[in-house]
Amino acid sequence: MNICFIGGGNMATALIGGLQxxxxxxxxxxxxxxxxxxxxxLQQAFGVQATAELAAGLAGSDIIVLAVKPxxxxxxxxxxxxxxxxxxxxxIAAGIRAADLARWLGSQNVVRAMPNTPALIQSGMTGLYxxxxxxxxxREQAQGIMAAVGETLWVQDEAMLDAIxxxxxxxxxxxxxxxxxxxxxxxxxGFSAExxxxxxxxxxxxxxxxAS
Numbered sequence: 655m656n657i658c659f660i661g662g663g664n665m666a667t668a669l670i671g672g673l674q675x676x677x678x679x680x681x682x683x684x685x686x687x688x689x690x691x692x693x694x695x696l697q698q699a700f701g702v703q704a705t706a707e708l709a710a711g712l713a714g715s716d717i718i719v720l721a722v723k724p725x726x727x728x729x730x731x732x733x734x735x736x737x738x739x740x741x742x743x744x745x746i747a748a749g750i751r752a753a754d755l756a757r758w759l760g761s762q763n764v765v766r767a768m769p770n771t772p773a774l775i776q777s778g779m780t781g782l783y784x785x786x787x788x789x790x791x792x793r794e795q796a797q798g799i800m801a802a803v804g805e806t807l808w809v810q811d812e813a814m815l816d817a818i819x820x821x822x823x824x825x826x827x828x829x830x831x832x833x834x835x836x837x838x839x840x841x842x843x844g845f846s847a848e849x850x851x852x853x854x855x856x857x858x859x860x861x862x863x864x865a866s
Contacts, residue, residue, distance in 0.1 A: 655682060656714050657799065658741075660730060661721035662687035662696050662704065665746055668774045669719065670700050672802030675776065686711035712737050717795060720745040720755075731758035742792045744799060748819070752785050752812055762787035765796040768815050769803060770822045778804030781818030783811075833858055 657673070659666045662685045670683055680701040686708050687693050693704035705711045712718065712734075722730050724747040735758065744765045745755055752764045762785050769780040780800040784793050793808075800806050809815060833854045840850035 655716050657717045658711050658715035659685045659719045662692045666721040668803050672776050684711045717742045735760045744796050767800050773803035776803050779822040780806045781815050782808045
């Protein structure tokens with residue numbers, strides 16, 4: 655199975671690292687990235703093929719992960735559509751509906767994935783939605799990719815991806831705020847900044863494990 659990432663930003667980097675951590679070989683991963691510094695970084699860090707040429711990156715691919723910014727996706731899809739040959743398409747772009755992606759790409763093999771920021775350290779939560787035409791096998795492949803950076807949850811209604819974004823997407827910000835409040839309280843009780851941070855993080859991590 656060969657995977658091509660369109661876009662080599664932070665989430666693509668996390669996914670590539672997560673996949674390799676699970677034994678996925680570098681020779682099966684390619685990246686299309688227009689920024690030369692990002693290409694060099696990915697090649698050095700992971701040993702993957704990185705190119706600015708769309709056709710070259712797609713050659714031999716079975717799965718394409720669309721990891722560009724949402725405002726760039728329609729233009730990228732227009733360039734990509736004539737080059738497709740039945741690949742599974744996984745989009746991690748927020749706010750772009752699967753039906754629109756399918757229309758732009760000329761393919762119904764579309765899965766939307768909504769990871770949250772902890773995916774950057776392989777501890778994420780990703781919501782997944784597939785168009786009806788996507789086979790069980792392809793759904794499993796999409797899930798396998800996103801599972802490289804954490805937990806996954808399928809939804810039957812695409813609108814529920816917005817709910818997942820509200821809960822697990824926004825949730826980390828509330829957690830950070832709570833930890834900061836605990837640290838501040840500890841400082842006011844006389845602890846040093848370092849000890850206040852240790853107390854807060856250890857308490858939260860321990861409580862999370864206990865809750866699970």
